Amino acid sequence: MKITLKDGSVKEYEKALSAYEVALDISEGLARAACCVKIDGEEADLRTIIGRDCELSVCTANDEEGLAAIRHTASHVLAEAVKNLFPEAKLAIGPSIDTGFYYDFDHEAFSRDDLDALEAEMKKIVKKGEKLEKFTLPREEAIAFMEERQEPYKVELIRDLPEDAEISFYRQGEFVDLCAGPHLMSTKGVKAFKLTSSSMAYWRGDSDKARLQRIYGTAYSKKEDLQAHLERMEDAKRRDHNRLGREMELFTTVDVIGQGLPLFTPKGTKMLMKLQRWIEDLEDKEWGYVRTRTPLMAKSDLYKMSGHWDHYKEGMFVLGDEEKDKEVYALRPMTCPFQYYVYKNTQKSYRDLPYRMSETSTLFRNEDSGEMHGLTRVRQFTITEGHLVVRPDQMVEEFKGCIALAKYCLTTLGVEEDVTYHLSKWDPENQEKYIGEPEVWNQTEQHIRDILIELEIPFVEDVGEAAFYGPKVDINAKNVYGKEDTMITIQWDALLAEQFDMYYVDQNGDKIRPYIIHRTSMGCYERTLAWLIEKYAGKFPTWLCPEQVRVLPISEKYEAYAAKVLKELRGRDIDAEADNRSEKIGFKIREARLARVPYMLVVGQQEEEEGLVSVRSRFAGDEGQKPLAEFIDQICREISTKEIRREEAPEENRQA
RNA sequence: GCUUCUGUGGCUCAGUUGGUAGAGCGAUUGAUUCGUAAUCAAUAGAUCACGGGUUCGAGUCCCGUCAGAAGCUCCA
Numbered sequence: 197m198k199i200t201l202k203d204g205s206v207k208e209y210e211k212a213l214s215a216y217e218v219a220l221d222i223s224e225g226l227a228r229a230a231c232c233v234k235i236d237g238e239e240a241d242l243r244t245i246i247g248r249d250c251e252l253s254v255c256t257a258n259d260e261e262g263l264a265a266i267r268h269t270a271s272h273v274l275a276e277a278v279k280n281l282f283p284e285a286k287l288a289i290g291p292s293i294d295t296g297f298y299y300d301f302d303h304e305a306f307s308r309d310d311l312d313a314l315e316a317e318m319k320k321i322v323k324k325g326e327k328l329e330k331f332t333l334p335r336e337e338a339i340a341f342m343e344e345r346q347e348p349y350k351v352e353l354i355r356d357l358p359e360d361a362e363i364s365f366y367r368q369g370e371f372v373d374l375c376a377g378p379h380l381m382s383t384k385g386v387k388a389f390k391l392t393s394s395s396m397a398y399w400r401g402d403s404d405k406a407r408l409q410r411i412y413g414t415a416y417s418k419k420e421d422l423q424a425h426l427e428r429m430e431d432a433k434r435r436d437h438n439r440l441g442r443e444m445e446l447f448t449t450v451d452v453i454g455q456g457l458p459l460f461t462p463k464g465t466k467m468l469m470k471l472q473r474w475i476e477d478l479e480d481k482e483w484g485y486v487r488t489r490t491p492l493m494a495k496s497d498l499y500k501m502s503g504h505w506d507h508y509k510e511g512m513f514v515l516g517d518e519e520k521d522k523e524v525y526a527l528r529p530m531t532c533p534f535q536y537y538v539y540k541n542t543q544k545s546y547r548d549l550p551y552r553m554s555e556t557s558t559l560f561r562n563e564d565s566g567e568m569h570g571l572t573r574v575r576q577f578t579i580t581e582g583h584l585v586v587r588p589d590q591m592v593e594e595f596k597g598c599i600a601l602a603k604y605c606l607t608t609l610g611v612e613e614d615v616t617y618h619l620s621k622w623d624p625e626n627q628e629k630y631i632g633e634p635e636v637w638n639q640t641e642q643h644i645r646d647i648l649i650e651l652e653i654p655f656v657e658d659v660g661e662a663a664f665y666g667p668k669v670d671i672n673a674k675n676v677y678g679k680e681d682t683m684i685t686i687q688w689d690a691l692l693a694e695q696f697d698m699y700y701v702d703q704n705g706d707k708i709r710p711y712i713i714h715r716t717s718m719g720c721y722e723r724t725l726a727w728l729i730e731k732y733a734g735k736f737p738t739w740l741c742p743e744q745v746r747v748l749p750i751s752e753k754y755e756a757y758a759a760k761v762l763k764e765l766r767g768r769d770i771d772a773e774a775d776n777r778s779e780k781i782g783f784k785i786r787e788a789r790l791a792r793v794p795y796m797l798v799v800g801q802q803e804e805e806e807g808l809v810s811v812r813s814r815f816a817g818d819e820g821q822k823p824l825a826e827f828i829d830q831i832c833r834e835i836s837t838k839e840i841r842r843e844e845a846p847e848e849n850r851q852a
Numbered sequence: 853g854c855u856u857c858u859g860u861g862g863c864u865c866a867g868u869u870g871g872u873a874g875a876g877c878g879a880u881u882g883a884u885u886c887g888u889a890a891u892c893a894a895u896a897g898a899u900c901a902c903g904g905g906u907u908c909g910a911g912u913c914c915c916g917u918c919a920g921a922a923g924c925u926c927c928a
Binding site for chain 1: 853854855856857863883884885886887888889890891901902918919920921922923924925926927928
C-alpha cells in the first residue's frame with residue numbers, strides 16, 4: 197500500500213493502519229500537532245483506517261480543517277459541560293463556524309454567570325483529557341440509543357439521515373454525541389477557548405419550530421492566537437460605524453423619532469452630499485443617464501398592480517385605514533413602478549433606447565423591530581436607484597455597462613478589493629416563488645455568467661437568491677465583524693415590462709416589449725457611509741472628508757492671516773475650518789488629529805511674511821513648509837474625483 | 853417578531869448588602885498669546901430612558917413601555 201504525502205514523498209506500508217499512525221511515522225511532532233487529515237482531498241478523522249493507496253495530508257491548527265476540528269471538539273466539550281451542570285438540557289447541534297463554534301440546547305436561557313461556570317467546567321474536562329472514541333451503530337439501534345438517553349433532537353436528526361448513511365458517534369468519558377466528525381484524538385487538544393455569548397436560535401433555523409439556546413464560543417490551539425482574536429474583536433469594536441459614526445458626529449438617533457431612522461448631523465450630511473453630487477454628475481455626464489424625481493408615496497392601486505400589495509404589505513408603511521378610508525396610500529419601498537410611468541409618459545421608438553433613468557431615491561421599509569442596525573439596516577434610506585429600459589439586443593452590453601459603472605464607483609471609493617460578486621439565481625426546486633419559464637431563467641443566468649467570465653470577475657453562484665422577476669448580480673461586502681451585506685445589486689428583468697404594459701416601436705412599426713435592468717451604482721447612501729467609516733476607521737480619503745483642512749494660527753496675532761488662508765481655501769471649494777481658540781498649538785493639533793482632519797495648516801509670523809504655510813498631514817505628520825498656492829493646488833488635485841483611483845492609506849487603515 | 857443583555861450630566865464610565873448622585877473628557881467664563889500629542893483657575897450641567905409597583909425609604913428589587921447591542925428569523 198502506497199501513501200503519497202503533501203510534499204510528494206511516498207510511504208509504503210504492509211498492512212492497513214490509522215491516519216494517526218501514519219502521522220506518527222512521519223514525525224512525533226506532527227502526530228502531536230495533527231488535528232485531522234485529508235484523504236484524497238476528503239476530510240477525515242485521525243482514527244480513519246487506511247487500507248488502500250491514497251494521497252494523504254495531515255492538517256494541524258494552521259489549516260482551516262484542523263482548526264475546525266479543534267473547534268468542533270470544543271463544542272463537544274461544551275456540550276459535556278452543559279450536561280454536567282444542567283442535566284435536563286437537551287442537545288441539538290453544535291458545529292464549528294468561521295469565528296469559532298456554537299452548540300444549541302433546549303434549555304432555559306443561560307446567563308453570563310452560567311457561561312463562566314460552563315467555561316470553568318470545560319477547563320476541568322479538558323484537563324482530564326479523555327480520549328475521544330468513535331463508534332457506529334445500525335440505524336434502529338442508533339435511534340433506540342438516543343431515545344434511551346432522552347435526546348429527541350438527536351433522534352430526529354438520525355431519522356432524517358439517508359437510509360444507507362453510516363451513523364457515527366463520539367464518546368469522551370461518559371459523554372456521547374451523534375456526530376460525523378472529524379475530531380481530535382483527545383479533549384486535551386482544546387487548549388485555548390472562550391465562551392463569547394449566548395442567544396436564542398430556532399431548531400433547524402425555522403421560526404415556527406422550537407426555540408433553543410445557542411452558546412457561542414471560540415477556540416484556538418494556542419493562547420496567543422485566542423488573545424489575538426480577542427484583540428481583533430476589540431479593534432472591530434473601535435471601527436464599528438455605529439459607534440465611530442456617532443463619536444465623529446456624522447449621525448445620531450433619537451428615541452422619540454423612532455427605530456431605524458437616523459438623523460444626519462452637519463458632518464455626515466456633508467459626506468452624503470459629496471457622494472450624491474459626485475454620483476449624479478458621473479451618471480448624467482459620463483454614463484448617459486436621465487434624472488427623475490418621483491413621489492415618495494402612492495395609492496394602494498399602484499402596489500396592487502405591481503404585486504407588492506399582496507406580497508409585501510407587511511413591509512410597507514400604509515397611510516390610512518383600508519376599512520374606513522376611500523383611498524389608502526403607502527410610502528414606497530422601491531422606485532420601479534414610478535420610473536416605469538416616467539418611461540410610459542411618451543411613446544418610445546427603438547431609437548430612444550437604451551433609456552437610462554436614475555434617481556436619488558428615498559425608500560421606506562417597515563423592517564421588523566429586531567432587524568435595525570446602525571446605518572446598515574434602517575427603515576428609511578436613500579439609494580442611487582435606476583432602471584434601464586433596453587431593447588433585447590442591447591441587454592448584454594447595457595448589463596456590462598452597469599457592472600463597469602459599479603466597479604468604477606467601488607474603485608473611486610477605494611474599496612474594490614473588499615467586495616465579492618455573487619450571481620444570485622432562482623431555485624428550480626421552488627418555482628412558485630418566481631415568475632417566468634425555466635428556460636428563460638436558465639438562459640438569462642447563462643448570459644450573466646458569460647458576462648462575469650468575460651469581464652474576468654471572480655464570483656460565486658447562490659441558488660434561491662434571485663428577485664422574483666429575474667436573476668441578479670449582487671456585490672457584497674463584509675462589515676468589521678465579518679457579516680456580509682449587499683452593497684450593490686444589478687438585476688436582469690425580462691418580465692416586468694409585460695405587467696406594466698411597456699413597449700417601444702421598432703423599425704417595422706410593431707410594439708415590442710423592452711427588457712429592464714434594475715440597478716444601483718454606488719448603492720445605498722446610509723450603508724455605503726457605514727462601510728466607508730469601518731473601512732477607513734474614520735480616516736476618509738480627503739475628497740470625502742467633511743473637513744479637509746484645518747487652519748491653526750499659533751496665536752491670536754495671526755488670526756488675520758489665518759482668515760486670509762481660509763478664504764483662499766474655501767474659494768477653491770476646499771472644506772476648511774479655522775481653530776481660533778486661545779489654546780496651545782500642540783493642543784489644537786491634537787484635536788484636529790482626533791477629528792481625523794487630513795491636513796492641518798499651522799500659520800504664524802514667518803509664513804505670513806513669505807506667503808508660506810506649515811503643512812501637517814494625518815498620514816505623514818510634518819510635511820514642512822510650502823507656498824500656499826502650491827498647497828491649494830495639491831489639495832485640489834487630491835479632491836478631484838476625476839483623478840481619484842485609490843488613496844494611498846497606511847497599513848493600519850486597511851482592513852484585515 | 854423571538855431570546856439574552858444594556859439604558860446614570862453632551863461623551864466615556866463609577867456608584868459596594870436598597871439610605872434621594874461622583875470622576876475624566878467636553879462646554880461656558882476669566883487669565884495666559886504660547887511653534888507641534890493635553891496652560892491655569894472658576895462655573896454650569898442629572899426629576900439616574902419612561903410609566904407603574906414593593907418599601908419608612910429605590911439609580912439599586914419587581915412588572916410594563918420605549919430605545920440600544922449580540923444572535924436567530926426576515927431582507928419581496
